[in-house]
Amino acid sequence: MLASLFAGRPTQAPAEALDIKFHAIWKGAQAQASALARYQQVCELPANGTLPLLYVHAMAMPLHMAILSHVRFPVRLLGLVHWSNSIESLRPIAAGELLEMECSLDDITATDRGQSFALHTTVRADGEVVWREVSTFLSPLARSKTGKKPASAENAEPAWGEPIAQWAVAANAGRRFAGPSGDWNPIHVSAFTARLFGYPRAIAHGMFSAARCLALLQQGQDPHTPVKLDLRFKRPLLLPGQVALLTAPEGNGTRFVLRVLPSGEPHIEGTLSPLSPL
Structure with a gap:
């Protein structure tokens, strides 16, 4: 883990590593009652017998870290920016439900801001997809000196x-x-x-x-x-x-x-x- 933070890894992956792929799976995942209760308390969420929407992301963290800290992952963790998340909750997940969590990373993409990649997480219960997420990360280039980009209509306030x-x-x-x-x-x-x-x-x-x-x-x-x-x-x-x-x-x-x-x-x-x- 510490090696992935500091030792010898660049902030930008070499060209030959851009098409790298990872896959991790966790069968039999289940929320720990004490951690769930503490999460609900800290985030001021109700305890209603189901998993909070973003607690499922927290449960998948071991899979995310297994990929990002893997010895073959070509970019060091230090400096990565969590850019965005897109989550779909297809049905409530009961607090004690047994889950299968699957996470994958396909390709690193070069952009004008740096290299970006997405972690795709899918959660199933009894074979049924109940929750899925795309988490996008950026390994940024040195700060641009060209100033801010003009606002687009898509980002209009x-x-x-x-x-x-x-x-x-x-x-x-x-x-x-x-x-x-x-x-x-x-x-x-x-x-x-x-x-x-x-x-x-x-x-x-x-x-x-x-x-x-x-x-x-x-x-x-x-x-x-x-x-x-x-x-x-x-x-x-x-x-x-x-x-x-x-x-x-x-x-x-x-x-x-x-x-x-x-x-x-x-x-x-x-x-x-x-x-x-x-």
Whole structure:
């Protein structure tokens, strides 16, 4: 693991390694009751007998790390940026359900920002696909000196209303989330370790921030409704910090942004919508 962080791996994979493929599978996966309860407490989610939408991602973390820390993975972990997530929850997953989790990585793609790749995760129960996710990562090039790209119509800002909620994020939020999520990334757990990676203080974990948003956005929703969640991770949130959640309608769903206060910079953006039937 430490070797994959530091030793001898480049930030950009050589051309001959771009078509590399990985596959990992975990049969008989099951949520641990204590970790699930702690996750629900930390993220302020209800305990309703089913797995929270993003807790399934946390359960799949061992598969993700098995691939990213593999001796043949051509890019070092240090410096990877979690760019986006797209998740489909096809039905509720009972807290004690036995699951089969499968994760794959096919190809590394060169872009103008660096090299990107996607981890594809599929979760089955009794052979039925119940949850799936695409997590996109970027191994960035050195910062461009050409300035910001012009905004496109696709990224046009909606007419945001007033914040539906504001809250404080504690200095120890990263440590509290690390235990139940299994993600002990040093940039999140303490100011000391974050400074080793160039941050002045610890930064909030994007998946923690997203879970806190979902705790509010899914209030009153039928937990049996299949949903699609798209997330884009924007600016880091230094801890401790203050955030505001804003929403706007988008189709039959909700577009949302979590902004850092007082700057107003976006921390995460996303869309939550009912999943269209096949």
